[in-house]
Amino acid sequence: MKIKLLITGGLGYIGSFTAKNYLEKTKTKSISIDNLSRGNNFAKKYSKNFKLDISKKKVLKIIQNHKIDTVLHLASLTCVRESIKKKEKYYKNYQSQIKFIKFLKKSSVRYFIFSSSQSIFEKNKIKSNLSPYSKNKIKIEKFLKKISSSKFKVIILRYPNVIGSDPKGELGEKNSKISRIVPLFYKNIIQKKRSYIFYNFKKKSFPKRNYMHVEDIANTNIKVIKSLKNFKKNFHIFNLNNKKQYSNIEIFFILSKLLKKNTHYTLKQINDKESMYQLHNSRLNISKYINFNLNYTDLKKILKSNLKWFEKIF
Numbered sequence: 001m002k003i004k005l006l007i008t009g010g011l012g013y014i015g016s017f018t019a020k021n022y023l024e025k026t027k028t029k030s031i032s033i034d035n036l037s038r039g040n041n042f043a044k045k046y047s048k049n050f051k052l053d054i055s056k057k058k059v060l061k062i063i064q065n066h067k068i069d070t071v072l073h074l075a076s077l078t079c080v081r082e083s084i085k086k087k088e089k090y091y092k093n094y095q096s097q098i099k100f101i102k103f104l105k106k107s108s109v110r111y112f113i114f115s116s117s118q119s120i121f122e123k124n125k126i127k128s129n130l131s132p133y134s135k136n137k138i139k140i141e142k143f144l145k146k147i148s149s150s151k152f153k154v155i156i157l158r159y160p161n162v163i164g165s166d167p168k169g170e171l172g173e174k175n176s177k178i179s180r181i182v183p184l185f186y187k188n189i190i191q192k193k194r195s196y197i198f199y200n201f202k203k204k205s206f207p208k209r210n211y212m213h214v215e216d217i218a219n220t221n222i223k224v225i226k227s228l229k230n231f232k233k234n235f236h237i238f239n240l241n242n243k244k245q246y247s248n249i250e251i252f253f254i255l256s257k258l259l260k261k262n263t264h265y266t267l268k269q270i271n272d273k274e275s276m277y278q279l280h281n282s283r284l285n286i287s288k289y290i291n292f293n294l295n296y297t298d299l300k301k302i303l304k305s306n307l308k309w310f311e312k313i314f
Contacts, residue, residue: 002158003228004069005030005225006031006032006070007071008034008073008075009034009038009043009075009076010043011040012043014214015074016046017171018072018074019032020046020218021221022216030047031047035051035075039205041047042174044154045102054100055095055100063108063109064108068226069108069111070111071104071112071113072221072225072230073100073113073114078102078133080134081271083273084131084132091136098140101144101147104152105147108153111153113154114200116140117134117159118279119133121278122275122276123277124281124282144156153228153236155224155231156235156237157221157286160278160279161210161212161213163181163182163212163303164215167304168238168306169307169311170309172310173309182306183306186255186310187314188260189255190215190261192262194263196267196268197248198267200270207275207276207277208247208276210279212241213296214238216296223290240286242294242296242297244298249301255303
């Protein structure tokens with residue numbers, strides 16, 4: 001099955017790794033749509049990018065000209081904490097995504113892969129007090145289920161927390177708009193600044209998350225794309241998981257040891273719209289459809305993969 005692939009957000013963190021993986025495996029560049037609001041020009045060598053907002057009708061012409069039949073949709077604002085502060089900005093982003101999906105329904109696209117999030121969970125259940133970011137993910141999931149069909153098949157991948165870089169330092173995350181946990185800790189540690197670590201004082205516990213290396217996420221994306229014929233139903237949804245949950249303070253201390261630096265931190269109350277414990281177990285297992293094996297399962301190995309990239313950009 002020959003795929004004509006479009007990646008939205010193809011110059012972003014997950015998008016660039018997925019485009020790189022796709023290029024290595026197929027010797028073909030995917031088409032990307034990325035308005036560079038949070039993507040990076042250094043990733044453009046892995047795909048053919050169109051600098052455009054996905055809500056513009058021009059996307060239909062791009063899809064038609066390149067005979068696109070499969071879309072991996074990664075273009076989105078992606079920060080729970082930012083969405084709490086900038087609710088309206090995230091609502092507009094949600095509207096843009098719905099508009100984009102409606103465009104696709106009128107096009108030649110037959111497979112739509114949507115990147116959702118495990119931030120919707122609290123202890124294996126849908127969280128009652130969701131952040132705007134997580135709430136929008138749920139709304140899009142429901143919309144996609146409603147419009148999926150034999151001519152527009154939908155696969156939803158709920159990602160855990162995505163971290164890591166290319167160990168050789170050739171590619172990684174760079175985002176000046178928001179603060180991600182690992183880059184932020186790294187900068188604070190090497191600059192001898194104090195880090196704020198979120199904590200629930202009432203429950204006396206740190207939030208725990210499941211972490212997957214970005215290369216494993218990208219590899220999973222490509223395996224799904226190359227195995228589309230295995231997904232028979234019109235609508236599929238999966239929770240992607242590594243083996244173990246880790247707390248934010250564990251990440252902080254492991255990174256400190258890797259850098260061999262003294263560290264300083266202060267505990268800060270976590271917002272109740274953020275989950276304390278997301279997803280521990282899942283019946284929505286993607287292993288029935290692809291060979292779901294991970295190259296990175298150890299947190300120390302994942303964090304170590306960042307060092308050369310961070311040395312380059314910070």
